[in-house]
Amino acid sequence: MDLTVIAYVIYLLVSIGLTIWVARTLSRNGRIFLADVLQGNEKLADAVNHLLVVGFYLVNLGFVALYLQDDAVIATSRQVFEALSQKLGVVLLVLGLMHLGNVFALNKFRRRGMMDREQNPPVPPQGYTQPGPWSAPAGQVQG
Numbered sequence: 001m002d003l004t005v006i007a008y009v010i011y012l013l014v015s016i017g018l019t020i021w022v023a024r025t026l027s028r029n030g031r032i033f034l035a036d037v038l039q040g041n042e043k044l045a046d047a048v049n050h051l052l053v054v055g056f057y058l059v060n061l062g063f064v065a066l067y068l069q070d071d072a073v074i075a076t077s078r079q080v081f082e083a084l085s086q087k088l089g090v091v092l093l094v095l096g097l098m099h100l101g102n103v104f105a106l107n108k109f110r111r112r113g114m115m116d117r118e119q120n121p122p123v124p125p126q127g128y129t130q131p132g133p134w135s136a137p138a139g140q141v142q143g
Contacts, residue, residue: 004074007083014084015064015091019057022095026102027053033106056098063094 027049034045067087074080 002074003077003080004070007070007074007080008068010080011068011084011087012064014088016061018088018091018095019060019064022099023053023056023060026056026099030102030106033110037106037109037112052102056102060091060095060098064091067091 030052031045031049034049035042038044038048067090070083070087072079072083074083
């Protein structure tokens with residue numbers, strides 16, 4: 001078997017495995033943020049979490065597939081390792097950037113939700129007072 005094909009197989013196995021591991025980690029831990037952002041709405045948090053994971057898979061696996069092709073000829077085992085380290089390094093950087101993007105977006109949503117909750121009074125008003133008679137500034141006639 002050609003060493004290029006072996007490098008491709010190893011690249012695909014490791015890249016797909018890493019993508020699945022990162023997606024599951026993001027899904028498990030991101031759900032907590034989403035539940036907080038969505039003020040405890042568990043069903044909506046699960047739905048949004050699932051949509052984010054599907055998008056993560058699509059983007060990362062699409063990148064892995066597009067980055068598979070290599071024009072370099074791989075003739076030695078050293079070149080296999082060099083090609084794999086380059087390709088896997090780029091995949092890891094893309095996974096890391098996607099992870100940071102997800103965390104940034106979730107944190108931004110969370111902060112917005114916290115600000116919205118802080119603007120509501122902790123206890124609703126229990127009564128209202130009638131406004132007093134309006135007094136006109138000096139020199140103006142009321143009426």
